[in-house]
Amino acid sequence: MPLVRIDLQQGRSAIEVRAIADAVQDVMLAVFAAPVGDRYQIITEHPRGHLIAEGSGIGIERSDELVIIQVFHQGRTTEQKTAAYAGLFRILAERTGLASGDLIVSMVENTKEDWSFGAGRAQFLTGEL
Incomplete structure (x- = not known):
């Protein structure tokens, strides 16, 4: 269950923003083996x-199309991250059409006790998840 923050500059259409979010989710499903229906994204x-x-x-050139992605996760391997x-x-x-210099990705690792999905409980610790 990764939590993903996607930061980008204003000016893209709603369709473009959704295409970025969907692409990120597809990678989370394929590479991180996130369960289907387990989507947590914050787009700013x-x-x-x-x-x-x-x-x-x-030697990286950036443009106003820059996208910065932070992925908060638990226990992914170096191979999965790369x-x-x-x-x-x-x-x-x-x-x-994102250019090669217009993507920055940061992986932030945490542990089971770092998550609560509501109701004031740590569901990974209580066995609910």
């Missing part, structure tokens, strides 16, 4: 100029 659109991401000195990076870029490039 920022005014132009409110996402600042320089190339980190590795497959997710490649899959996210491949699918977003195919479906939305």
Whole structure:
């Protein structure tokens, strides 16, 4: 059950935003083996100029089409993470035309006690999940 934050600049249509969100979910299902129907995404659109991401000195060019994705997860392997990076870029490039420099992905690992899905309980710890 990954929780995904998707940050992008304002100006895309609702259809484009949904295409990005759907592409991310498809990778979570395929690479992270998230259960079908287990979708947690937060999409935030920022005014132009409110996402600042320089190339980190590795020759990456960015544009106003920048997409930043944070994936909060538990227990994914290095192989799954690297497959997710490649899959996210491949699918977003195919479906939305995203340029190679316009995707930043960060994986944030946490543990079972770091989640509550409601009712004030830690469902992974209580055995509900």
